[in-house]
Amino acid sequence: MRALNLFAVIITGIILIYGTQDMPDWADPRSPASTHVSPRYIEKTLEETATPNAVTSVLADYRGYDTLGETTVIFAAGISCILILRARRQER
Amino acid sequence: MEVVYSISPLLAMLASLMGAILILFAGERNRNLREFWTILASVVKFSILSSMAPLILAGKTIEYTIVNICPGVYLQFRVDAFGMIFALLASGLWIAVSIYSIGYMRDLKEHAQTRYFFCFAMAIFGAVGAALSANLLTLYMFYEILTISTFPLVAHKETPDAIKAGRKYLAYLLTGAAFVLFSIGLTYYLTGSLDFVAGGFVGGHGSRNLLRLLFITFMIGFGSKAAVMPIHEWLPSAMIAPTPVSGLLHAVAVVKAGVFCCLRVILYVFGPNLLSDLGIWLILAYFVSFTVIMANLIALTQDNLKRRLAFSTINNLSIIILGAALLSSNAIKGSMIHIPFHGFMKITLFLCAGSIYVKTHKELISEMDGIGRLMPFTMGSFTIGALGLTGIPPVCGFISKWYLCLGAIEAKQLIFLSVFLISALLDAAYFFPIVYGSFFKKPNGMNPRFNEAPLLVVVPIVVTAIFSIIFFVFPNAFLSFFKMATIATHDILGRG
């Protein structure tokens, strides 16, 4: 069992490392991630959202819906914890 | 062939479906209402079906499409002469069996009667649906409905034996259905169509070996329901069910549906030309001939009346398939009319067995000596049925066997002619001792006074027996089975 787990983990690692071969070099400004979608967030943030902090503008505006989801996750987690823990106490 | 579009096939189907639902709603508390629905549904169904008969006899087919299932395949009814024979048989005998069941079930105070009548109605729904189906997929649907709805009937008694018989029944038939589904899928894959065509439609698609495989899987699939040896084991075990159910299984719906499907595949999917071209008909013919002889030999050794009748059924089913497999016009005609004729004769015999059981609780032949003196009507009808199955005039069994023999000669297969004749001899060998014993032997320990079964039980028996004789004298009486078989045979062979 232990060997099997180790095997699975190592396979996962090898596959992941295999994938890095075709990745752009680290911190390469010409990588797709730096050139395809994200430049607009930096270049237009002031103009479109009047927010100098690009992270904030993406978080709260461009991808604000993700943030709504994020708060929902927190909400769900909170309710979950209450649900799980409170129940036990009452059983006692 | 002229096609008439009409809603009547659907109405006929709805009659029994609605009947089943109403039976369920009436329930155990309103027994009379429930029985009323049973009878009403059976009568309505039969009259709708017979109202279609004139059109069929005029050489037309009736079509009704419900809904598309997949490209080129519809949930569709198409009534042709061959389907009509089976539909009329099933719905006609349903009336008789319903009346009989009411008497039988009430007299024995059976439990779960609502379930019984509901499943009965559903079984007829399935059987007639199979008869009216226009294509293999619709056929499969009703075939499955029939299989499932018969299961509670087989296991009706709920004793461990009955449950075991039910399991066996399902195991054989559902495995068979899996083969059928495989074959239907393969047929659709090869031809892109599933519609029945008189004379077959798979010719020219796929390699010859593939078609042979297809035919074999079809025969294994439907053969399981038609109780062809060696996949017949479920049928004798299913004799544990109440007698009307055995009658239904044997004479009316279940095994007949199996045989009907086999014939559909032989004549309407493959067609005589293709089968003789592939040469596979001969294998099938030898195979079922073996069943014909073996079943009769086993029947000789059975002491339980219902089991003996069961093997007789296995014998006759294979005779029907053998007739179709010979592919000659007279043999096909003979096997088609043997379906209804055997139905009438066999149901007479089964109802007699039930009648004896209701009155005396006897199931073993060795205990039935002298019973004819107690129950002259019952045993008189039994004699008629036995004569018919042996093929002795003046009972209708003679006609079908005559045509089968003619067909064997026409196909120049004397070996199969001898199969028919030997089987008839064996029939005589196991039926006549019963008849003889019941009338001429002294009853041991029984009071030989007239002591007939209840009226609701006896009347259907006598009626079916009389019908067996009428069909000999006038093969076209009432339902014109003979003429329909002629039309169907003409359609099948006329095209090639």
Place this chain on the structure above:
Amino acid sequence: MFDFILSRYNYWIYIILMMIGLYAMIGKKNLIKKIIGMNIFQTAIILFFISTAAKRGGTLPIIEHAHGAHPIQAASYVNPLPHVLMLTAIVVMVSTLGVALAIVIAIYRRYNTLEEDEILNLKR
């Protein structure tokens, strides 16, 4: 070859971290250790994402100068998108952690142990 390794070593480190976490998740018997493994695994993913945001010579994605002075060069700021994604992901992962811990508490209350095999023995 050396260049190749050097240019990607960051990814590799995160991958090794992931493997450690993953092994703890599926290999350890103690429930808390599993949760710690889960945390390591998730943190590694966060680091992995963040590292994709890096640009040589880039600075924080906060636009300092006022309108119109110079055109804003995307290359001079690091990519803000992975940061945003990971802000969301961190919250998601913390929530998962919270729920997992709550469940562990529930388990502990019932079985008085956190060793998986002991629990299985107790159940039997």
Place this chain on the structure above:
Amino acid sequence: MSLHSPVLAVVIPLICAFLALLFGWWRKNLCYPITLVALSSSFLASLNTLHTVITTGTIRYHLGNWNPPWGIEYVVDHLNALVLGIISCIILVVGVYSKRSVEQELPEKIVFFYTLYLLLATGLFGIVVTGDMFNLYVFLEIASLAGYALIAIGEDGAPLASFRYVIMGTIGACFYLLGVGYLYIATGSLNMADLSQMLPELYDSRVVLVAFTFFMVGLALKMALFPLHTWLPDAYTHAPSTVSALLAPTMTKVGAYVMIRIMFTVFKPDFSISLFPITSILGWLAAAAILFGSIMALAQVDLKRMLCFVVVAEIGYIGIGVGIANRTALIGAILHIVNDVFMMACLFLAVGAIVYKIGTRNIYRFRYLHRKMPLMMALFVAGGLSVVGIPPLCGFFSKWYLILGAFKADKWIFVAVILVSSLLNAILFFRVIENVYLEPPEAGRSLEEIPTDEAPLSMLLPMFVVVAGIILLGVFSGRIIDVVIQFAIPPSI
């Protein structure tokens, strides 16, 4: 209105989850009506979406009015409109059903239960309609978290089962997120439509290959595809009845939907089928899943646990359809997603009703049950027969398409697997039916003495709806394929 319907379907339950908590604080019994209002408006919105998609084609909804790929986009085409409609229908139906069962099993936790129930619905709807890879992850986690918690409050073994589910589910979600990360490195985009345009040039890139692999493994974990199904039987067995009835039909099927979406929309079919032959691997795994699930189900005496293994097998059917990957088989797979949602809902709801009334799930203790609950058992039989594949119930028709597809692909062994598993399913369900209907009565006790004790109307009504769905889906399967499913399949297949 119809323009906003996809997003309304997601947001209404979300808002109502807050409301349910708020009002629940004040009056506990307000939660149930709020839940129903939310779910039925969600259902109506989904129907509206489906209708709009059928009449006018794909809906694209830009959240916050930011154009994709910069903002988040909802894309609803025929595939997810169908899945959305079906899922929202079942969630509503289970919601109606939940009342009595929750009152009995979780009397103290009604408020939180319904809040999480609505959040779970939000998550599932969000997964289905979104057109953004990362947004999908967020909603996946909402649904999963709610699922973990709802499972954990079940019977005795529930917390441990739930914990295992947390571990496996988190690995699945993290693998998915890793896949998103790898794709992001390769392309710089998170939008599905944008990705599918950019990816064909990168199909030989190792980054993309690895991303794809991780998507598949992650989703296989989420949808419980053999051999990664290990969390499912325990988790769904020990969960409260309503929760199993909610999760078993929806969660795994949504996973399957995402898998289809990624294989055939984000990646193009020629990649998933020929360049990187994931489909053939998937097909074989699915075949193994079908056999394994059916055989393991045979070994169970607990009805619910047996059904959990049936779920594993049913996932196999979807997998086999995707694995064969021709047009007919994919129709079968998508049709099976639809059918399976209804069949599993039917079966698990029936189990819930049985537990509610007699408190046991051991199938050898179901004697007399058909006297006690005649309607409920009849409906259960309908669901069981549908799984066995008896026409005209819907389960048959998806099998029919799968068999045809397997023939077309010359994969005869898959045909055999499907047929054999139908037989195994027949054994499974007839074993139960036998115990319910045919067990001989105890000596000295006649059946007539056993009083009818039918499940309450709030349980029967949903069952009727589901069984009606099973029959109608079966009879009109051809129509559903003509109107919706055939457009849900990428034209290049």
